[in-house]
Amino acid sequence: MSDDHTHVQEFFTARAAGWDSRFPDDGPAYAAAVAELGLRPGDRVLDAGCGTGRALPPLRAAVGPSGEVLGMDLTPAMLHAAVRAGRHRDGALVLADVAALPVRSESLDAVFAAGLIAHLPRPGRNLRELARVVRPGGRLALFHPIGRAALAARQGRRITPDDLRAEGNLGPLLAGAGWRMTSYADEDARFLALAVRER
16 A cells, blocks of 8 residues: 555545444444553543544543543544544544654553554554654554454455464564564454553
8 A cells, every 4th residue: 555545535435424334333342452451540542543433432431531532533534423423522533644643752651543554554664653652661452343354254355474464474563663562362253462662
């Protein structure tokens, strides 16, 4: 994928209005993944590539009223859908590109990213940008509500050896971007890789 985000924006713009209705049962999977991120009251967390904001309510619940939740996405239509769903009440929504986040270095405690990695034009560089905004020891969750095999079947394709989310590919990719992978789960019902920002 090139650095031209037109394709990604077109893809998600066309699907934004009906996105939540296509996946109505994903809420518990999002909540469970957020719980594994280990957030505490008062933490500052970014939902990178937040889409319609399905992670924002459990993120807000985890950090409490004293915490800060940011939802950033590249596609205006997805952010508008998040507002229509009322999720702007759980976090500040910002139109932004993960390649250049409008966030101070080392100012966040964690990043949650659902379905993001497959859409990153330069995964190593983009994961490094996520590392930049997280304090040393902060956490990253790369999540998808279904595993790689189930997603490939849904999309009518096969998993290839160069799949970025394969454990053997993802660990080194994260390490090169300043993260240390601490756990990896690729099951039918979820994909969740957790990492810690190296010091």
